[in-house]
Amino acid sequence: MALRLADGTSWSDTLARAVAATPEAFDHPVNGVTTLHNLVTGRWRAIGEPTPVRTPVDNTVLVNLPRLDAQTARDAVAHAAATHAAWARTPLAERKARVTDALDALTAHRDLLALLLVWEIGKPWRLARADVDRALDGVRWYVGEIDRMLADGREPLPGPVSNIASWNYPMSVLVHAELVQLLAGNAVIAKTPSQGGAVCLTVAHALLHRAGLPATLISGSGEALSEVLVRALEIGAVAFVGGRSNGGKVAAALLDSNKRHFIEQEGLNAWGVWNFSQWDLLAAHLKKGFEYGKQRCTAYPRFVVQRDLVDEFLDMYLPVVRSIRFGHPLAVQEAWHAGDPLPELDFGPLISAAKADELRRKVDEALRGGAVPLHRGKLDGAPFLAGQDTSAYVAPSVLLAPPGRSRLMHAEPFGPVDTIVVVDTTDELLAQMNASNGALVASLACDDTDEAAKLAVDLQAFKVGINKPRSRGDREEPFGGRGASWKGAFVGGDLLVQAVTVGGDDRLYGNFPDWTALPPNI
CATH class of the missing domain: 3.40.605.10 (Aldehyde Dehydrogenase; Chain A, domain 1)
Incomplete structure (x- = not known):
């Protein structure tokens, strides 16, 4: 229809x-x-050199x-x-x-x-x-x-x-x-x-x-x-x-x-899976993780999985990926009436056709280097208008074992492309989760929360979730990054106001060249 x-x-x-x-x-x-x-x-003021801005939805000029x-x-x-x-x-x-x-x-x-x-x-x-x-x-x-x-x-x-x-x-x-x-x-x-x-x-x-x-x-x-x-x-x-x-x-x-x-700044936020069995819980988190095509700084595009759990992980994960809904965010059936809900999609286009092309090249580069394609979605069947330009749309893809020299191995894709790395030891787990020299968030899926807490100490991420994702947070929750993912004062709650005011003891928590301090209870 x-x-x-x-x-x-x-x-x-x-x-x-x-x-x-x-x-x-x-x-x-x-x-x-x-x-x-x-x-x-x-x-x-009407000043400046006008430059056309196109929408990623259908590539037409907006303003x-x-x-x-x-x-x-x-x-x-x-x-x-x-x-x-x-x-x-x-x-x-x-x-x-x-x-x-x-x-x-x-x-x-x-x-x-x-x-x-x-x-x-x-x-x-x-x-x-x-x-x-x-x-x-x-x-x-x-x-x-x-x-x-x-x-x-x-x-x-x-x-x-x-x-x-x-x-x-x-x-x-x-x-x-x-x-x-x-x-x-x-x-x-x-x-x-x-x-x-x-x-x-x-x-x-x-x-x-x-x-x-x-x-x-x-x-x-x-x-x-x-x-x-x-x-x-x-x-x-x-x-x-x-x-x-x-x-x-x-x-x-x-x-x-x-x-x-x-x-x-960006970082390759990773989710580690070690000695874990609560697959239904993880499935719900990963489904939500595809919102907005993972075009956000706290998305999780890397999964580092214990070898003994790879089969169980994929049994849970691949159906989640296949259930992702994407397409034109305002396309409805002919029978739609004012007041009816607008489409419930997980994501629409990427920000531009150029970004979509770049992401496809990264996937192709990883495949040529030996990565295994576990899932490659298609645009066919997605809700688009007749004759619509779809150049900015990318279907979800999942690659196993991207080669070390590929860009997907060390940098976030900022799109609906996930990579999976298989490991045998906790040392490998931590090394692969820390592949990008610092991240904003990371998570560990582990039935033993005490074991997860010990592993979390060595993760180069500002926030670490145990059996749950982390995000920027709101209101009183601080936000920042480790390594190359952040420079300067941390923000959020009291820290945001402290960062843009002077007075008191004027101590700033942050990731600075000469020292790193974390606010209490992070």
Whole structure:
């Protein structure tokens, strides 16, 4: 049966809603394409070189994203620094009131923000709404806790916080962090990710701006803007979320400065299986692990399995992989009516056709090197519209024993591709789980929790789960990384506020070049 778009979810309808909600942030369409404005020097401005942005859902052009040059970015940073000085003197009660006003406005547009994420980054409807809700609920918790967090006399940083984040969680990572930074008394600057989320972030920042919050939103290439957004003297701290290549460049640029920073980078998060028998429990965790095609920093794409358990593991695992649902996130049956639920998918497209091609090449490279294909999914039968461009979609694949020289052996794929490594000893288990020189999370499936706890001590991951996955966490839960997966101060709960304020004993927990400290009870 032919599929169609759910009523009211087309891009033209979605964009019209965004423009109606925040008209100040959009330019008039030219040749049928709308161009976004940049929020710089305290107002929305039609500046920059327009560059078309395509959706991974079907590869059509969504909007034009205007890229700024370095000098315009410098002017924006200078203005943000001036507003920071005034905002830092604003009483906490007023800061809380304005942040609450922004939260109320964002809540009123929650479904619009979620639908924008569906089109811009291909996130299925349920997961897109969860991204928005997680941001709003998390910041409301900070509003209730901020008086306690600042009670020891902590003050804002000497300059605004510069935020450079990846495209996969625009609301629950980027906007959430900005609102907490604002609550703590800092002006904020955000760089729009080039690959996706620009319209959602534009609408969100328009609502922040209306609430009287000193936020700046600029777009442009990392090459053109990084020097300004990282090294400008006015910047009080740099928050980066992304891959190791770009994160390494940011860290190198900060090497000779004393600037606060928190740089979250990728790591090959691994799940070890040793002396284990609770397969139904593990199956439920692994099914959920495929959400958003594993395009997140806390996904688990590597399974290190005791040789004696490989057959039992595969009996559980392969049916899970075959049950994964993916396709066009808004495609419904002809009989669909308004009010009916939107598709319940585990994931849609990857972020771009280029990323999908890169991932396929990595799989082919591993296969040529001797990896064994245990499962290679197909696009055939997935819910797509007739004639739809599917170049950004990748079906799940599972490879056994990737060769040591393949990229899949040491780096996360950031897509629905899993690798399985078989080991005979606990020393091998730990070595293979630590293959990427540091990770954000790791987990051990082991019936003997005492044995698992002993093994966990030698895992180079910030959080280790025993018979359960770990994630960034919310509210009071800290987050960070070990080894090359993280540089600088840890965040989350009190640690996030401490990272963007000064005062008290001013001790920072983090992964720094000369020492590593962990907060209590990690």
